Amino acid sequence: xxxxxxxxxxxxxxALKRLPYYLNYLKKLRDSGANKVSSTMIAKEMHLxxxxxxxxxxxxxxxxxxxxTGFDIEELIMCIENYLGYNNIxxxxxxxxxxxxxALLSYSGFESYGLRIVAAFDNNKDVVNTNICGxxxxxxxxxxxxxRRLKVHIGIITVPAxxxxxxxxxxxxxxxxxxxxxxxVHLSVNEEIIVHNENIAASLALLSNQLAVKLNRIxx
Amino acid sequence: xxxxxxxxxxxxxxALKRLPYYLNYLKKLRDSGANKVSSTMIAKEMHLxxxxxxxxxxxxxxxxxxxxTGFDIEELIMCIENYLGYNNIxxxxxxxxxxxxxALLSYSGFESYGLRIVAAFDNNKDVVNTNICGxxxxxxxxxxxxxRRLKVHIGIITVPAxxxxxxxxxxxxxxxxxxxxxxxVHLSVNEEIIVHNENIAASLALLSNQLAVKLNRIxx
DNA sequence: TAGATTGTTAATCGATTAACAATC
DNA sequence: TAGATTGTTAATCGATTAACAATC
Numbered sequence: 468x469x470x471x472x473x474x475x476x477x478x479x480x481x482a483l484k485r486l487p488y489y490l491n492y493l494k495k496l497r498d499s500g501a502n503k504v505s506s507t508m509i510a511k512e513m514h515l516x517x518x519x520x521x522x523x524x525x526x527x528x529x530x531x532x533x534x535x536t537g538f539d540i541e542e543l544i545m546c547i548e549n550y551l552g553y554n555n556i557x558x559x560x561x562x563x564x565x566x567x568x569x570a571l572l573s574y575s576g577f578e579s580y581g582l583r584i585v586a587a588f589d590n591n592k593d594v595v596n597t598n599i600c601g602x603x604x605x606x607x608x609x610x611x612x613x614x615r616r617l618k619v620h621i622g623i624i625t626v627p628a629x630x631x632x633x634x635x636x637x638x639x640x641x642x643x644x645x646x647x648x649x650x651x652v653h654l655s656v657n658e659e660i661i662v663h664n665e666n667i668a669a670s671l672a673l674l675s676n677q678l679a680v681k682l683n684r685i686x687x
Numbered sequence: 688x689x690x691x692x693x694x695x696x697x698x699x700x701x702a703l704k705r706l707p708y709y710l711n712y713l714k715k716l717r718d719s720g721a722n723k724v725s726s727t728m729i730a731k732e733m734h735l736x737x738x739x740x741x742x743x744x745x746x747x748x749x750x751x752x753x754x755x756t757g758f759d760i761e762e763l764i765m766c767i768e769n770y771l772g773y774n775n776i777x778x779x780x781x782x783x784x785x786x787x788x789x790a791l792l793s794y795s796g797f798e799s800y801g802l803r804i805v806a807a808f809d810n811n812k813d814v815v816n817t818n819i820c821g822x823x824x825x826x827x828x829x830x831x832x833x834x835r836r837l838k839v840h841i842g843i844i845t846v847p848a849x850x851x852x853x854x855x856x857x858x859x860x861x862x863x864x865x866x867x868x869x870x871x872v873h874l875s876v877n878e879e880i881i882v883h884n885e886n887i888a889a890s891l892a893l894l895s896n897q898l899a900v901k902l903n904r905i906x907x
Numbered sequence: 908t909a910g911a912t913t914g915t916t917a918a919t920c921g922a923t924t925a926a927c928a929a930t931c
Numbered sequence: 932t933a934g935a936t937t938g939t940t941a942a943t944c945g946a947t948t949a950a951c952a953a954t955c
Contacts, residue, residue, distance in 0.1 A: 479946060483896055487888040488873050491848060505912065513873045518948060521913065534912045534954045552895040570790030580891050620898065628711060645898045647890075653708050653733045661901060663894040665887075668707040670867075671800050674883040675772040676703055678840065678865045681881060699922060725936065738924060741937065754930045754936045 478526040483551075485523055488513060490547045497540050505537035526550075553581040558619045559647075562634045563626035564589040564597075564604050567649055571625060573600040584623065586613055607637070614641035623647045624654075698746040703771075705743055708733060710767045717760050725757035773801040778839045779867075782854045783846035784809040784817075784824050787869055791845060793820040804843070806833055827857070834861035843867045844874075 492512055496504055506524060510517040524538060525531065527550040532538040548554055556578065561568055564587050571577075572587055587604045589595060595606045605613060613619075622638035624631055624646060631650035638646060645661040648654055651668045712732055716724055726744060730737040744758060745751065747770045752758040768774055776798065781788055784807050791797075792807055807824045809815060815826045825833060833839075842858035844851055844866060851870035858866060865881040868874055871888045 480893060481946070483893050484889040487871055487886060487892050491872050516948065525914065532913055537912070550896070551892045552899050557895060557898065566790050566793045570786050573786045580888050581895055582891060621894070644901065645894055647894055651707060652711050661894065661897045663890060663897075665890055666707060668800050669704040670883060670885055671802060672707050672771045673700060673703050674841070674865055674867055674881065675777060675801055676770070677881045677883070678777065679772045681864065701922070736924065745938065752937055757936070
């Protein structure tokens with residue numbers, strides 16, 4: 468296959484999730500002065516198999532690696548950032564300025580991941596019109612108007628579970644096509660809408676289950 | 688297989704992640720007055736296949752379902768909560784009282800998921816000895832002493848990426864055996880330590896990749 | 908050259924789905 | 932009884948790993 472066609476290699480969801488970890492490690496290597504890296508080296512650092520790393524990198528690297536020398540760190544960083552869309556920033560709105568919402572609003576790291584939260588919304592009058600880290604909180608009534616005017620595509624939901632579906636519907640009405648849902652509910656949406664669930668309860672489920680298994684084993 | 692041996696059916700990680708969503712839906716049904724639910728019904732609500740739901744439920748339900756009538760909602764809720772360990776609360780400490788750390792400290796929902804954050808730690812003098820939602824922030828020097836005295840098993844890491852490995856090592860030194868890591872780095876740990884990564888960058892990677900694919904398709 | 912490393916094809920593993928018998 | 936629903940076994944699908952040729 469032509470090098471220039473590399474970009475069409477499909478990548479698994481699992482692999483996509485590994486990319487930010489690779490990126491982090493590669494940047495650390497670069498900052499320590501290194502130029503080249505092998506898939507074996509990355510694999511060892513992250514406790515993965517070298518073949519897996521090579522396959523993942525094959526999907527994102529334009530130039531590929533070279534036998535004996537490995538991959539160019541700088542090139543890999545650029546390719547991964549590019550692949551993940553960190554270079555072209557997407558605008559997003561956030562609905563629900565509670566604790567979690569505020570944490571996300573005040574998190575300054577998103578821009579480097581290609582996400583800029585341009586406005587927040589809430590229906591609590593005590594929060595509306597306040598300013599959280601430079602981002603204004605608007606009343607829900609303005610959602611549609613602002614989303615359409617700013618051509619925002621991503622909506623972040625940080626409202627309680629029972630309000631999430633309603634907020635979701637409003638976001639879609641306002642032209643949002645990708646939703647990052649932090650409420651612990653399944654959202655019913657039309658097929659063409661992208662929903663990504665960030666469920667702390669689900670993660671915790673895994674952790675506490677593993678812990679329970681471990682503690683049980685120890686007792687036996 | 689004997690009903691009483693049901694509890695030994697193994698469950699996939701994926702299934703474990705679905706359980707909290709089932710739970711949420713089941714509680715909603717219960718609150719609306721329902722008694723019984725079929726796997727088809729749950730599947731339709733959550734856009735899954737009915738067989739998958741049945742298989743997941745088979746792993747957690749003690750009594751199982753009954754043909755024609757389905758599953759008892761109350762029993763399922765109890766079994767899932769039990770399976771996920773929501774009933775016996777685990778104590779945890781949190782290290783890193785920045786924005787994200789504060790959000791987690793002030794999140795009141797954890798107790799119902801079986802997690803109680805008993806103390807927070809930070810090395811920033813401006814935060815040390817302050818009180819966040821009833822939880823005291825201690826200096827890092829006290830980590831070992833407090834973890835050992837309270838017999839805490841879970842550590843939550845919400846420090847910047849470059850400090851995470853160091854904090855992780857300190858936690859393990861203090862007797863922690865399960866780590867919930869919110870820093871976007873791979874942590875190197877001994878085999879017997881459980882690490883669960885919560886990487887916002889990784890999630891965002893998936894979302895923005897899907898969005899990019901979608902926007903590209905639309906343009907074509 | 909020798910050997911470390913890449914990239915690819917085939918084999919394996921795990922999770923989901925299809926098919927169907929059992930049951931109320 | 933008829934048919935909706937469960938639970939299980941076999942088939943499929945997707946992701947990881949093993950094996951190995953190609954290359955610098």
